[in-house]
Amino acid sequence: MIAGCGKYWKSVIYTYFLISLFSCSVVSAQGLLFNSNNAFISKRTSYQVFGKNEISVKSHLHVDFELMLWDQNHLGYIFQFGNSENSISLSHLNTHDTSSLNLNIDRVSNKIKAPFDLNKLGRKWVKIAIDLDVAHNAVELNIGGQEFKASGFPFGSTATGNITFGKNASYTEVPDMAIRNVNVVYDDDTENFPLNEWTGNSVSNANGKTIGNVDNPIWLINDSYFWKPLFSKKFADVAGINYCTQPQQLLIYGRDSIYTYSPSSNRLDGQRYVNKHPVAMILGKSIYSEKQQLLYVYEPYDIRDDGFSIAALKLQNLTWKGLGKGQLPTQRHHHNVFFNAAQDTLFMFGGYGSFKYHNSFYKFDQSANEWVTVKFNGDDIHPRFFSASGPAENQDEVYIFGGFGNQSGSQVVGGKEYYDLYRINTKTHQVKKCWSIKLDGKKFVPANNLLLSPDKKSFYVLCYPHEVAKTHLKLYKFAIEDGSFEEVGSSIPVTSEKIETDINLFYNSDSEQFYCSIQEFTDPQHSSIRVLALDAPPISEEAYLKRSQKRNSAAMLWITAGIGCLIMAMGGALLYFKREKFSQKAPVDNELDPETVLADEQQDESVILVKQTQEENVKNAVYLLGEFAVTDSSGRDIKHLFSPKIKQLFLLILLNSKDSRGITSRKLTGFLWPDKDATKAKNLRGVTFNHLRNILSGIEGIDLQFVNDSYLFTTNQSFFCDYYLASDLLDNSSATDAGKQRQLNQLLLRGPIFDDMSEHWLDDYKQSFDEKAVNALQLQLNELAELKKWKEANEIAKLVLSIDPFNDSAFNLRLKALKATKGTEYARQFYRSYCANYYDAFGEEYQHDFEAASK
Template structure:
């Protein structure tokens, strides 16, 4: 009965601790898709004596300048707005204005003040009796008077786009409170769908268009980036710089999780370590990335560890010392205070490891550590974390056996140990029974307090499987499964996944690195999830009328009591019924889904480079015929360089007329450019200019170019599930049927970016059970890479989900024929094997 009571109490008194809020599409989106939120859609209540508006604000890249909210007094015909300006080099400025008249308050912050906090607290307090107003942003407070306020106010309150105001930065808000001395309206903004906004009592009061409900970010893992390397590569996260590093023997790629910026750089010298497992750790104090191998078959004088100075990109050999055996899937922790690196567990030479080893960065030597207390059995695939307050390591789970000899078989462990580094003592905290498929955790786990820890687990004994986030109780091992799943192919022992926590942005990151059959080439993917994560039940419960929870709590409580009585009778049939129910639910959701429509219709005053090169004039007439082969070459060359400084006159001549004399080339160039200007005169807001020796195509607002828009979107944050980006890509292969060699590198750059985006988008759409869009995107990806096996997988499985097995088989046969034609060998994976794979 105690279990039932606790269950009902949780339903009756839900905790509002989840990630929540409303995110606004800003200037990075077209005007019609920018977010608008009217707080009191059907008439505002009257506030007397005081009007207080409190909310929390998160400023998101690529925010530069725009309006956060507007406040109207219709009786006085007065409007106030809060404007944000981040375009200065050093400062971020908030301005509170009387719209169209004058600035009332200017509040200036150093950029780092706001960049170091995820949420900014904002309060506007109007004293209607004293005719004054106070603006408080975090701890900075400013008071003004003389506003001619009335003692009663029915405010009209907008956040984001409203009426004629369309300049909106990218931002998010949560915990909006509107109150006076007698009443209070609290908006958690914890809806997960729809356009109606409910107050804390469950009443729908507001309306929002084009919303992004942040609660979904706490359940759905968002694909953020992907990387490929033909060499052995490694991954790590630096919470101080907010960078995820992906490195191999030649170069390093930086992915900044805050700005989404990606950059790749070559090393200044050769990496001295021959990477086998690609293991690494970060020294934040010295801004170094250490690459190491615990074991190497190379000569004794060959480096086994080295560090990369992340400021200079110079490698320095650290040590040649090594352990006696390889340790696949070992755990690790960098003890910066004592300049040592600790590892535990792992597998190599047919043995599981039970030892703790320490690498001393000063002595540059490995040594074995000894502990008293309980014994941790030999294992690998464990999870480990460090708790600073206790100077202790925690080790969870894994796979191995008591002897360490791999030949006698293996056990799965679901236990937790505390390793006290002060006392040099190991204490076993608990071991729990496990039901269902055996799983192993990833290397790292997150423990932020004494109550619980988080780690990702997956059944590694399946080829195509899924990672799921688990939250375990530190006290007794009870657990919850949170968030949706992340696909992983676990065929190779080198394949790995890691979990990181970003305190600055309050996010979890999962990195998945999958190696090919050679254990050399790999693909790495990065996902993010808002913290704290939630379960599907919690997601489904967000934003609903809270009064209903009381009723449902009682109803469910009654059913739970009755259900306990028949639980054991029906337990054996439960799995079959659940499987059937889930299968039916998928079909029902498929039928209910409203698939997005993606317009491919060309618009007037536009230039298209995706698909067939097309130019349409201001009247929507196709004038592509005006661009002869030479004009098209010249125009595309200039446009290629126009996102930066342009192309020099000399460079243009060298590429297009390399065999002509200087005078002849100059004349031809002049004639060609005049013809381009004549063609462009049929459009508005586009011109060919010559400035300081460089030619450049200048596209102003009103002239659409899909190539320019493509780069604008991918520099922003909303890459996955971006409808406009999909519409650009599905138009066709970049510069389709333009075969000039001079554009090969140009096309390759765009295709690589498009391929990476399409792979993430396909994976995301498939996970959302949007199979029609998945198929559309797969066809687009095949235009770039006709032998993409991941695309084939999602194509086949989407058709099966849509009950189209014959079409799935036909697609497989077409792929096999193309594979045979290109590779001159048969495709090795059979249709049945492909069907039996299960990524999702």
């Protein structure tokens, strides 16, 4: 502390730090992300701690906050205190070889230049404290425990002004940064600002009183509830994904090359292997060894005669080494794989194949070149697949959780979901059952792996109902002691049409983020991988709704404080993802930039039409065809604000407002809260409506009304909904009106109606819309075929098949169109793909050969 500080001020600071220490243990802010120099000046973030009010400081001013800073390119201002005549600021400057925080007397001189190593710190929260000793014209700057002092500041007898973060009255430059837990102590006053708002421009103190204001905020609590897409990639061959911890990056490996995605640089980079991949991948399974820094890729079954069943990729030089050719008697879909503590023995458990569920343990014996059975003693684990596994607290142990199977192992007698936890000791070969719980009204299986919480008392696991083709993933947090659990984070739409569908959960300890990877297959050789991120610790829907309500009393503070302690260590690397597009190297692998027939289905001129349609309505728009999307009056994508329940409420009213009738309160409650009593349903309905109204306040042209006991939306020309427009075109358009046909086709190119939604009450809307769309498109298709306009006919047939995948007429005409435009062999490839999908869907062969189908 600065010399000359009186005993009174010392006691105030000491008391403050005790309060701060306590409050940090129970109240954790999610934080505020700043729109920086990458945004237009008018869109950059400015946070005025006391709004338009100035404070006067006669003795001391102490300001501390947590800062996350990752700007590599710009000069930017973090903090300013003062007025137009006299102010000080804290700025950041990064040059080619140095990075520093600078404390300045504005427009006069630099007083402190403190090194700030971005590469060493990474994107982590750093505690910053600024002490102003007004009486002695001195300032102390503390950066993560390192102190810097300076004197000669022109404070005078009283320092007056406002505290501003980001863009201020003097400077518009803002670095890439985020802040949280702002604490201000001046003379006799103390204020704490958790910055745990979720929307709006007002900022409240820890007691719920509105004090400050922020322009252009991005509230980070949303990133602890809503999963955010990072990237997606299509493959023309089997590929796989895993996670490397040193450095923290995702590994996406294919037949000829590997892609790495680095959160720290936000880069998706591709490189070819030095030598040939020894394993012909079918499932694309892998496990990463941190100790050896090797990626092991393996196939348990159906190995080609000259191929390896397991191989290791050395990441330092991208060279493969084949390790063995042994395989199991049958396939093992959705098995578990894990290392022992030394990571020199690879174990496999469970899985499904040849109409059997399995519970055997295997280890790979490289010297014998085979998977050998290992006897484990202790508690029995019933045969199953779809279990999750992950390291336990003891390095010799792993956990196995849940799954689907039965006691006999035979699929003939059916199966059931298991909700149990086992501790597996790889050293002593002992199995201990921890618990088994029953779930009423829920059915799900876990994805591949589970992750321990930082305190080792819980584990996180992604779960979903595997028997539903189009469904949603949810992240669960289970207590290791007794199996009690809660759902955290929003849901993730997923399509699980094929048994090869693979889902993984990874964790970045540097940025404190979960990653969900989803690999979905169109057929056994073609897949796509997408990755989403969620800031840790994730929060439940209940906590999110509580946190997003305005808190007006000290009692409410302690309720949220209990929630706040759960989210203390929130990371912020995803912030960076909002700033830049992928910096992606040129394609290095045809399988990663496919040119096969199925890749062509995804990468043609129709994509351009979709983009054109979206760009025409970038503001005040709702899209229900294809992926759900909403933009506000500034054109910002705000779909992340729609939690599952808010989204359902919004859709129910929107769809029932098309004919201006609306939907009654009783029907809404029956759809959304059927299992709640009247009082609880009313409270939940009120809270959800409040959130919806807050979201709609940012969208022009749509207004929520309550008329004759019914809720409905009234809209004007400022508002756009693709479903509204497409429905009008289908109801009113003439088959010969070329302009309306083009407009309809462009809308339909975005994707099937409600494509990422699985709510049962959407079925009638979907069926009615699809029938009208197919009928309208079929008329176009028949006319184009008669005129032998095969290129156009091919595009319309694709649209029909995207809605009705087994429409015979569209299939036959598309075959003719492909033969005429791309040749017989190309058409045969499409025919074979169609037949494979037909067999998967109906369990029987398609009855017409190629020649008959393409006549």
